[in-house]
Amino acid sequence: AEFKGSICCIGAGYVGGPTMAIMALKTGLRVTVCDMSQQRIDAWNSDNLPIYEPGLDEIVKQVRGKNLFFTTNVAEAVNSSEIIFVAVNTPTKEYGFGKGRAADLTYWEGAARSISQATNESSALFNGSKIIVEKSTVPVSTADAMTCVLQANAPKGVNFQVLSNPEFLAEGTAIDDLFRPDRVLIGGPQTEHGRSAVASLVSVYARWVPRERIITANTWSAELSKLIANAFLAQRISSVNALSILCEASGADMEHVVAAVGSDAGIGPKFLKCGPGFGGSCFQKDILNLVYLAEAAGLPEVANYWMQVIAMNDHQKLRFGQLIVSKMFNTVNGKKIAVLGFAFKADTGDTRESPAIDICLTLLRENAQVCVYDPKASPEQVRRDLAEAGPSVNLSIAKDVYEACRGAHAVVIVTEWREFAGLDWSAVHAGMHRPSFVFDGRNILNHARLQELGFLVHS
Numbered sequence: 001a002e003f004k005g006s007i008c009c010i011g012a013g014y015v016g017g018p019t020m021a022i023m024a025l026k027t028g029l030r031v032t033v034c035d036m037s038q039q040r041i042d043a044w045n046s047d048n049l050p051i052y053e054p055g056l057d058e059i060v061k062q063v064r065g066k067n068l069f070f071t072t073n074v075a076e077a078v079n080s081s082e083i084i085f086v087a088v089n090t091p092t093k094e095y096g097f098g099k100g101r102a103a104d105l106t107y108w109e110g111a112a113r114s115i116s117q118a119t120n121e122s123s124a125l126f127n128g129s130k131i132i133v134e135k136s137t138v139p140v141s142t143a144d145a146m147t148c149v150l151q152a153n154a155p156k157g158v159n160f161q162v163l164s165n166p167e168f169l170a171e172g173t174a175i176d177d178l179f180r181p182d183r184v185l186i187g188g189p190q191t192e193h194g195r196s197a198v199a200s201l202v203s204v205y206a207r208w209v210p211r212e213r214i215i216t217a218n219t220w221s222a223e224l225s226k227l228i229a230n231a232f233l234a235q236r237i238s239s240v241n242a243l244s245i246l247c248e249a250s251g252a253d254m255e256h257v258v259a260a261v262g263s264d265a266g267i268g269p270k271f272l273k274c275g276p277g278f279g280g281s282c283f284q285k286d287i288l289n290l291v292y293l294a295e296a297a298g299l300p301e302v303a304n305y306w307m308q309v310i311a312m313n314d315h316q317k318l319r320f321g322q323l324i325v326s327k328m329f330n331t332v333n334g335k336k337i338a339v340l341g342f343a344f345k346a347d348t349g350d351t352r353e354s355p356a357i358d359i360c361l362t363l364l365r366e367n368a369q370v371c372v373y374d375p376k377a378s379p380e381q382v383r384r385d386l387a388e389a390g391p392s393v394n395l396s397i398a399k400d401v402y403e404a405c406r407g408a409h410a411v412v413i414v415t416e417w418r419e420f421a422g423l424d425w426s427a428v429h430a431g432m433h434r435p436s437f438v439f440d441g442r443n444i445l446n447h448a449r450l451q452e453l454g455f456l457v458h459s
Helices: 017-028 038-044 056-063 074-079 106-119 143-154 174-179 193-204 219-250 254-262 284-297 300-327 355-365 379-385 403-404 425-430 447-453
Strands: 006-011 028-035 066-071 082-085 130-134 161-162 182-187 215-219 334-341 369-373 395-397 409-415 436-440 455-458
Touching: 006 017, 006 074, 006 174, 017 056, 017 066, 017 182, 028 074, 038 066, 056 174, 066 074, 074 106, 074 254, 082 106, 082 193, 106 130, 106 161, 106 193, 106 425, 130 219, 143 161, 143 219, 161 193, 161 219, 182 193, 182 219, 193 215, 215 219, 219 254, 219 284, 284 300, 300 355, 300 436, 300 455, 334 395, 334 403, 355 369, 369 403, 395 447, 403 425, 425 436, 425 447, 447 455
Parallel strands: 006 028, 006 082, 028 066, 082 130, 130 161, 182 215, 334 369, 334 409, 369 395, 409 436, 436 455
Antiparallel strands: 161 182
16 A cells, blocks of 8 residues: 655664655655754754755755654654654674674664654554664664564554665765665565565655666565675775786786776676775675674685775775875975865765775874865864874864965875866966875876876876
């Protein structure tokens, strides 16, 4: 049956906010996003949203206050909604069993208990059930654990159906990913109530997603698919970075190699661009989760295989920092280095696991004067991410790109913001020390043109 009730989402972050905004826009259903952080909810209700995503601001303004609402009243939102998405943070554990590998499910369990506490005999139900949808990336079998917590605290006569509906969003293109997804994956229990719950969620997405792109599966398959999808993408990045090192050693041109390899229909051209390493909240966390799953299942060869993807990524980030120092005559002591880009990728302000963090830390430890410019990452976040270097007087944050480059010995491109390719590089060169270095970590610049201007270019 087509779902015509209300939806709420616990968690107003990078996943919950944009997903629910599109769902409200495309379905016309009442959608409420709730979060315990008053500051975050206030930001969602303001003209200065807590996250940056191209196109998000306009969409939120269209539906906010009409059928999209943001609140800290979790209990009321849960009680009045038949479908409840859970999009809370599931970071890698930093303590105890599984430290450095397993997902920390503290926030997830807190959400489960909040749902059960807010549910009573008069709560909104769909065919006698509350439908709980895992949107966070979680370990395999989390739905079973969530069902256990919910049912143990359930009021008489209330059932909980827990579905897995992992997100496949890429920051910077999330709105387009939501409008035109490659696929929507929904996993659920293979029972009569479970299939009914899956069908209701299918009917929500089918209001704008072609039915052939909506895939249904059992719960465990859906949970594992998310981890594997991210592991495959990260593996491609580490593979191309490893091969770029081989190309340098052998005299091959990596661009030529990528063009030849990417033309194979079985491989394709995406995620074949070498760079300073992958970042973001998902890739490393999900691979570590997969590694822990393999280790727990007694599969050390599988765990070691996937762990090597992270090892190669760590090596690439360290290697890029070392390249800067070695090419600048093995010393950057007292030299101003302009680091352009701090977010882990363009079109987002998210700095989590950004390669820029490792690169800047390397330079600061070498006593360089590091000046960071990023159009969306906040100065406060940059300083928090680099706190490991201590209260460094050698770190500054520029308000514009030309300020960052003025008086620099080198310019380092870490994030592929389009504006960097369009800079007046002649003006940049005029304001720099000689020799003037450019380290193009994303291969987005015209190297021949830069060399004509007098730059020493490395990538």
